[in-house]
Amino acid sequence: MDFFEPRINADNAPFWEGCKAHELRFQRCKRCGKVRWPAAYLCPECLSEDTEWVTLPNRGTLYSYVVMQKPFHPSLAEKVPYVIAEVDLAEGVRITTNMFDCDVSALKCGGEVAIDFLDSETYSRPIAIWKGASE
């Protein structure tokens, strides 16, 4: 399930390197401890430049999801329907991803997902596997 190549730049390159290693890596501010995404040069909480990259667990909860039924680009005509998901990871980080190989009718906001990765020729990207609704 490949869409367009991500746009990789000086701020976010380590995230995409982490994806190649099947890891979710984000910046943590060494001054105040806030973990941030999207990648940014300064901490949006305290504006410190003192940063380290940390790895978060490959799991989260589903904030929400959308089933794309119509293609918004000709190249997507064969891919619909597909599911875009927003997943809340640890440390207040939320990522955009896709549900992979799921029964759409089983999805529920707030449910548990596991994060895996899809490898393409030049990059890897996270995908979400449905693990079930919470209580």
Next chain:
Amino acid sequence: MILDQLKNQFAIVGVGYTPQGKIPNRTAVSFHIQAVKAALEDAGINKSEIDALYVYRHFDPISGDYDTTAFTVAEQLGVRPSVIGQETYCTRGWLYNGIGLLASGLARYVVISYGDNARSGRRSFVKELAGGKATDDLAAFGDLSTMAKYSMQARHAMDTYGTGPDVWKEIAIAERQWACLNPIAGMYGKPLDDEGYFSASMVAEPLRLLDATPNSDGGRAIVLTTVERAKSLGHPYAVIRGFGSANQPVLPLKICVDDPNAAAKVASAKAFSMAGITHADVDACELYDCFTYTVEATLRDYGFFRPEECRDFLRREHIGPGGSLPVNTSGGMLSEAYFMGMTPISEAVMQLTGRCGDRQLGKLPGTKTPSIIVCSDNGAVFQSHICLVLERGE
């Protein structure tokens, strides 16, 4: 408190309309300047009195148009304002900018205009791709539309508060009912029923085609000034009894349905507080409705109903013609025309100044003459918000 001093000091004294809907063979800028000319005539002022001009938005030129900038609009109007600006990328700065200029005396009249040939030119609002290449992360996940981002919030609201298509249907149908009273509305003569709504195809599920505002050709403009000047013009106007602006300038990814700092919540709290009103005082709402769900989110964030009361509140009998809280009486962007914040705000002024023909509140059976109308302008994915409390001015 500074905000209290700004209450009832400013007014909207003119609104300008152009031909609208499907109007081929027109440039985008031609609609801007036609709308401004009409607004100036409506206000009764000379173009030389425009001290500030803000134009919506910066769009990629289509149909052979040149790039339409604030400079272009000013040049073609033959005006030389001290301030020109453009609401690029869906920021909504025109209100505080305009009010600040008026309050300081730096501007006599502030004009805001919208113009586009989006329908005939077949504008696409996909920003996540430029020339087939991703502009950010999202294209890598097939997330290529504003609609998908609104739909994401709508789904979360569904699973959390029990809303859904059968609620949004009521919004779509109510606005269509209003449009059927408005001869210049794009959907005039095209009523919508339950079957019609549900037969529309899902686009970014749970949102359907009929949950989304279609494109329009045309323009709309308004003229802002002080109440003192408004009185001197000698015709009815709308007083800005209260106003508020706020941003939640995070990525759409980080927008949360229950965010206590949601831009609409913060902006409306300021506006209602300045105006000194409660929800019971509001006679009608003219709300930015890029999607049906946007109307629900706005009324909810403004505090008109608790989130789980959406089903009881959002019924066509309540918000449509004859209802006790009319919403989007021109048909809104969904059913009248897509001119962003200018659509709801101009309609509020027209209602307050008694110029709405068959859809006039107070003349239409089952409605009352409006004194206070609440308006919204919303930018991007709930990221920028203006709330206006307008009152009939004498």
